[in-house]
Amino acid sequence: MKPATPAVTHETAEIDLDRLRTDLEALAKIGGNLEHGGVDRPSFSDADMDARRWLMGRMAEGGLMPHMDAAGNVIGRWGAGDGPAVMIGSHLDSVPRGGVLDGTLGVIAGLECVRTMMSFGFTPTCPIEVVATSEEEGRFGGMLGSQALTGQVDADWLYAAKDDTGIALVDCMRAQGLSPEDTLRLGRPTDSIRAFLELHIEQGPVLDRKQIPVGIVEGISGVFHWSVTLKGQANHAGTTPMEMRNDAFLALADFAHTIPDIIDKAGGGHSRLTIGKVTMEPGFAHTVPGLVEFSLVGKDLDNAVMERLRVACRSGVETAGNAHGVASSIEEISWLRSQPCHPDIIAAFHRAAGQLGIETMVMPSGAGHDTQVMAAHTRAGMIFVPSVGGISHAPQERTDWNDIALGANVLLHTAMNLTSAPCRG
Amino acid sequence: MKPATPAVTHETAEIDLDRLRTDLEALAKIGGNLEHGGVDRPSFSDADMDARRWLMGRMAEGGLMPHMDAAGNVIGRWGAGDGPAVMIGSHLDSVPRGGVLDGTLGVIAGLECVRTMMSFGFTPTCPIEVVATSEEEGRFGGMLGSQALTGQVDADWLYAAKDDTGIALVDCMRAQGLSPEDTLRLGRPTDSIRAFLELHIEQGPVLDRKQIPVGIVEGISGVFHWSVTLKGQANHAGTTPMEMRNDAFLALADFAHTIPDIIDKAGGGHSRLTIGKVTMEPGFAHTVPGLVEFSLVGKDLDNAVMERLRVACRSGVETAGNAHGVASSIEEISWLRSQPCHPDIIAAFHRAAGQLGIETMVMPSGAGHDTQVMAAHTRAGMIFVPSVGGISHAPQERTDWNDIALGANVLLHTAMNLTSAPCRG
Numbered sequence: 001m002k003p004a005t006p007a008v009t010h011e012t013a014e015i016d017l018d019r020l021r022t023d024l025e026a027l028a029k030i031g032g033n034l035e036h037g038g039v040d041r042p043s044f045s046d047a048d049m050d051a052r053r054w055l056m057g058r059m060a061e062g063g064l065m066p067h068m069d070a071a072g073n074v075i076g077r078w079g080a081g082d083g084p085a086v087m088i089g090s091h092l093d094s095v096p097r098g099g100v101l102d103g104t105l106g107v108i109a110g111l112e113c114v115r116t117m118m119s120f121g122f123t124p125t126c127p128i129e130v131v132a133t134s135e136e137e138g139r140f141g142g143m144l145g146s147q148a149l150t151g152q153v154d155a156d157w158l159y160a161a162k163d164d165t166g167i168a169l170v171d172c173m174r175a176q177g178l179s180p181e182d183t184l185r186l187g188r189p190t191d192s193i194r195a196f197l198e199l200h201i202e203q204g205p206v207l208d209r210k211q212i213p214v215g216i217v218e219g220i221s222g223v224f225h226w227s228v229t230l231k232g233q234a235n236h237a238g239t240t241p242m243e244m245r246n247d248a249f250l251a252l253a254d255f256a257h258t259i260p261d262i263i264d265k266a267g268g269g270h271s272r273l274t275i276g277k278v279t280m281e282p283g284f285a286h287t288v289p290g291l292v293e294f295s296l297v298g299k300d301l302d303n304a305v306m307e308r309l310r311v312a313c314r315s316g317v318e319t320a321g322n323a324h325g326v327a328s329s330i331e332e333i334s335w336l337r338s339q340p341c342h343p344d345i346i347a348a349f350h351r352a353a354g355q356l357g358i359e360t361m362v363m364p365s366g367a368g369h370d371t372q373v374m375a376a377h378t379r380a381g382m383i384f385v386p387s388v389g390g391i392s393h394a395p396q397e398r399t400d401w402n403d404i405a406l407g408a409n410v411l412l413h414t415a416m417n418l419t420s421a422p423c424r425g
Numbered sequence: 426m427k428p429a430t431p432a433v434t435h436e437t438a439e440i441d442l443d444r445l446r447t448d449l450e451a452l453a454k455i456g457g458n459l460e461h462g463g464v465d466r467p468s469f470s471d472a473d474m475d476a477r478r479w480l481m482g483r484m485a486e487g488g489l490m491p492h493m494d495a496a497g498n499v500i501g502r503w504g505a506g507d508g509p510a511v512m513i514g515s516h517l518d519s520v521p522r523g524g525v526l527d528g529t530l531g532v533i534a535g536l537e538c539v540r541t542m543m544s545f546g547f548t549p550t551c552p553i554e555v556v557a558t559s560e561e562e563g564r565f566g567g568m569l570g571s572q573a574l575t576g577q578v579d580a581d582w583l584y585a586a587k588d589d590t591g592i593a594l595v596d597c598m599r600a601q602g603l604s605p606e607d608t609l610r611l612g613r614p615t616d617s618i619r620a621f622l623e624l625h626i627e628q629g630p631v632l633d634r635k636q637i638p639v640g641i642v643e644g645i646s647g648v649f650h651w652s653v654t655l656k657g658q659a660n661h662a663g664t665t666p667m668e669m670r671n672d673a674f675l676a677l678a679d680f681a682h683t684i685p686d687i688i689d690k691a692g693g694g695h696s697r698l699t700i701g702k703v704t705m706e707p708g709f710a711h712t713v714p715g716l717v718e719f720s721l722v723g724k725d726l727d728n729a730v731m732e733r734l735r736v737a738c739r740s741g742v743e744t745a746g747n748a749h750g751v752a753s754s755i756e757e758i759s760w761l762r763s764q765p766c767h768p769d770i771i772a773a774f775h776r777a778a779g780q781l782g783i784e785t786m787v788m789p790s791g792a793g794h795d796t797q798v799m800a801a802h803t804r805a806g807m808i809f810v811p812s813v814g815g816i817s818h819a820p821q822e823r824t825d826w827n828d829i830a831l832g833a834n835v836l837l838h839t840a841m842n843l844t845s846a847p848c849r850g
Contacts, residue, residue, distance in 0.1 A: 236792060239630075
């Protein structure tokens with residue numbers, strides 16, 4: 001006769017860091033690059049698909065019911081019945097020369113949460129699904145996996161999308177046995193997903209500098225992306241007096257110089273303005289630049305602030321251009337509204353961290369994540385763990401294992417809290 | 426019996442604009458490009474050599490004694506004896522897609538001066554040489570023709586010089602029957618050249634804007650050329666708060682913004698500072714620039730001002746870098762001192778213009794010219810005529826024929842004044 005199982009309460013549950021780490025290290029080898037120490041697992045590459053098949057194996061070993069859908073998403077379901085589920089996950093694809101934690105942490109932590117619940121004898125009141133989305137990094141310009149899950153894939157876009165080298169998304173998918181046609185039919189009914197929880201590395205320096213182990217994300221920043229053209233007059237750098245120039249670069253410099261002031265006046269603590277790319281014509285040392293094109297990327301968590309930044313930047317570009325007799329034109333390549341995380345989920349993360357005595361801070365996400373797509377469909381939210389030195393999208397991407405454990409435990413207890421109470425719609 | 430020639434005095438002499446124009450238009454066809462309307466006559470090209478041979482023909486028809494030296498310079502001598510000569514000229518080579526007046530005007534105007542002197546019965550008290558220098562535009566990085574005439578060719582440089590496409594100068598010369606070896610022995614004794622006079626288009630906007638037909642050049646500006654590197658930290662444009670960035674481009678913008686202030690404080694009316702070339706890494710719209718390299722070209726007529734600009738720019742770059750936590754390093758690629766024109770020649774231009782009632786202004790040359798090389802060897806000076814719209818080094822390069830006539834007449838009377846008095850050493 002077996003001894004009675006000692007009474008465990010889920011309040012004392014803790015994830016098994018060794019098991020989590022073993023899985024993350026195994027996954028890092030799939031597409032792992034020995035030369036740079038990171039991973040090359042672009043969407044729908046063989047390595048990406050190998051990782052998805054490996055994950056299905058780990059899910060099955062862990063007692064989940066895995067399947068891969070037509071868009072390449074891997075979903076492992078656990079728990080009774082076919083009712084609405086709480087979903088936990090992130091993505092498995094990587095940028096070229098990426099790090100080993102971006103996306104993968106949220107997937108494996110989701111799996112580990114379920115394994116921990118099982119080992120502590122916790123029975124959720126509704127099903128839990130661990131999801132590994134596909135194509136989150138935007139090789140083809142979207143977030144295909146989470147868009148497919150939530151019925152947000154545009155058919156025209158799907159059939160036209162190409163990567164930077166001109167390879168078509170649909171060719172890539174079909175070569176891996178996936179189906180663009182079925183992808184358009186994957187959208188889950190809204191009431192089939194109760195919540196979406198994502199653990200991710202911060203990919204920024206804030207938590208690391210502040211030495212806080214967990215960030216609770218209040219929302220994903222909106223972003224506008226401009227291409228600005230300044231048209232002056234190319235002239236000989238020796239024969240053209242300063243006061244007779246129409247120097248397109250000095251107009252850009254004057255605008256860029258005012259960025260801190262623009263943020264002071266029109267923005268806030270979460271505002272970001274970045275000039276990342278500049279091209280000049282003719283681009284000779286001895287010629288006054290006649291033409292400058294530059295990118296401007298603006299971000300904020302508050303859509304009203306985004307609007308104010310847009311107005312202030314437009315005015316700043318014009319003022320700087322006028323001061324140099326340089327014509328300016330602005331092409332708004334994209335404008336994505338910010339996406340708040342759901343207050344229920346933010347509160348659930350706070351509650352779990354409070355139960356565990358883990359210090360947190362509330363912060364925006366300046367980068368895009370699956371959560372922003374899921375948030376249009378269900379109650380979605382995410383937490384961050386620190387990125388050492390703020391480094392991500394690089395082989396040097398790293399997070400202390402202690403912080404990973406703290407983040408995964410907040411994820412675990414949040415999921416348990418959400419699935420302890422009788423499930424509500 | 427012929428009628429007696431009416432008494433002419435050289436005070437009434439005027440160049441024959443039709444003859445000058447006919448020659449310039451004939452020359453424009455050699456290497457002339459019907460598509461863009463300019464000329465392609467790079468140094469030591471077939472077109473360049475054709476133009477030199479054509480010029481020797483025109484010189485011989487005009488009664489001068491022409492020859493081509495080992496460096497490709499064409500020299501047409503007129504006047505008695507083998508004593509020291511007054512030299513008038515400029516260059517015949519062009520930049521790619523160049524205009525039809527750059528250099529050629531000074532050569533043909535020199536020839537026209539001699540023809541006019543002959544037709545007006547003027548007999549100079551010392552020989553006059555009309556010169557068409559070679560390789561002034563710097564295809565191989567120097568001003569080979571005038572350097573050869575004045576013994577300023579460095580042998581190591583001569584044998585190493587290549588153009589942008591890797592073609593060796595010596596190969597180019599030999600292919601046209603010229604001799605690098607003999608070029609090193611061309612240097613004229615200082616006392617064989619009494620003066621050097623050059624008429625050139627301004628290649629800048631000043632005379633055209635001020636509606637003044639003739640500029641008397643006080644000197645050729647010195648120039649420094651820097652390559653500046655700013656090393657910050659590449660970071661995600663969304664996840665990195667403004668105050669945690671080391672944005673190399675914003676450091677550059679802050680420096681560039683202070684250029685007017687630097688000139689106010691350390692420079693003067695002839696100062697020029699130009700940022701013509703900027704490269705950024707990684708150069709993605711969504712990444713804070715980690716590395717910026719830019720060119721800085723500084724010019725002034727006064728070497729003391731040049732030194733002050735150098736100090737102020739160095740300090741400005743450092744200050745802007747420090748403000749952003751960005752390391753700066755400056756490579757001084759070149760530093761060329763300014764070269765004043767000779768006061769005797771400046772005075773002679775003033776005197777001739779005064780005699781003719783032609784309005785002039787004194788101005789620097791911001792571009793390099795043969796005069797700066799000749800000035801190291803003899804009394805040298807130059808005058809400018811307006812460039813319409815300040816445009817040069819382009820097929821649109823143009824000067825009103827009236828202004829050309831005025832400039833050529835100032836050149837003529839200056840040459841006559843200098844060769845009327847008994848020649849002095």
